[in-house]
Amino acid sequence: MADHTAERAVERVITLMRENLDEQLTVDDMARTAMFSKFHFSRMFQRVTGVSPGRFLSALRLEQAKRLLISTSYNVSDISLRVGYTSVGTFSSRFTRSVGLSPTTYRRQRGVTAEIRTGTPGYATGAPPATVSGIIRHAKPSPRRRLIFAGLFRDRLPEGRPVACAVLREPGPFLIEQVPAGMWYLLMHSVPKGAETARNDDLTEVATCGPIAVRPGAAVEGCDALLQPARHLDPPVLLALLDVRTAALEVALEQV
Incomplete structure (x- = not known):
């Protein structure tokens, strides 16, 4: 077919x-x-x-x-x-x-949440965590400053707690730390800072990489992804990402 x-x-x-x-x-x-x-x-x-x-x-x-x-x-x-x-x-x-x-x-809270929780209930603890890294690019240059959320999930649908995540201020290299061993999907979501959570329009971009096999203590490289406008065929992003990413970014900037 x-x-x-x-x-x-x-x-x-x-x-x-x-x-x-x-x-x-x-x-x-x-x-x-x-x-x-x-x-x-x-x-x-x-x-x-x-x-x-x-x-x-x-x-x-x-x-x-x-x-x-x-x-x-x-x-x-x-x-x-x-x-x-x-x-x-x-x-x-x-x-x-x-x-x-x-x-x-x-x-x-109008969709606003101050934190995002990660976790892998049911998975064994004690094993050394791994890292996942790669490069995120936009398919088309954007004149608006964008925040990028990159999270590891159990499957292709971005919902619930990611097992680990990172927040980026711009496209380029990324590193997700404290990743437990397992088989994960790397799901990314990007919108201009300050925009409301939306989908299937010019503001929203998504990308997927995986499944990614992660062994205990491994440094998994080459998980590159291309952010593109959300399509009709893309599963909805259910996790309240936008405000979580904004809050996380502000905390990160305060620590610099």
């Missing part, structure tokens, strides 16, 4: 998802829209986007919930229904786990 044909089919499904976030879409519904069998559709979607159809849909729902919390006066229960959750408790727990703030805190 040609990549172009697969991407067009996946784009049709993502459009279906975005237009029906409050509906209980099934894989059968998505496969019919893609015009492939359910088996071939699921494999194709995973190959094109890096995540399963179900996880992509869940991410879109939480992304929309973030927008509604900031831009409307709907209560949390109403928002949970508008993005397809029948239980406000389930919605709140998933939002908190993925974004890093509860829905009410996210709204009260």
Whole structure:
């Protein structure tokens, strides 16, 4: 199957998802829209986007919930229904786990958080940490000063706690320290300083590298990445990155 044909089919499904976030879409519904069998559709979607159809849909729902919390006066229960959750408790727990703030805190703080927590619950401690390094470049020069967040995650979807991360003031060499052993994806997200968290527009750039195999105490080099405008096919960035990166940068500058 040609990549172009697969991407067009996946784009049709993502459009279906975005237009029906409050509906209980099934894989059968998505496969019919893609015009492939359910088996071939699921494999194709995973190959094109890096995540399963179900996880992509869940991410879109939480992304929309973030927008509604900031831009409307709907209560949390109403928002949970508008993005397809029948239980406000389930919605709140998933939002908190993925974004890093509860829905009410996210709204009260307008998406601002003072810190970002890293961690790898369930992984053995005591092994010497590793480092991951490379070079980050922009596909197109930007006239606006950008902050760049680089984090290591368990899979292709940037949500929850990164296992380790770094904040850059500009493109170029980077070094992420205190990296635990494991198989990680390096996910990067860049927006102009002071801009609101957005996606799929001229302000947002993303990049992915991986999976990266990290051994205890290793210095993993050559993890280069090219930041490009977010595409329709890119999974949403759920972690509240923008304000976290701004705060982290200000702390770093104070220590210089």
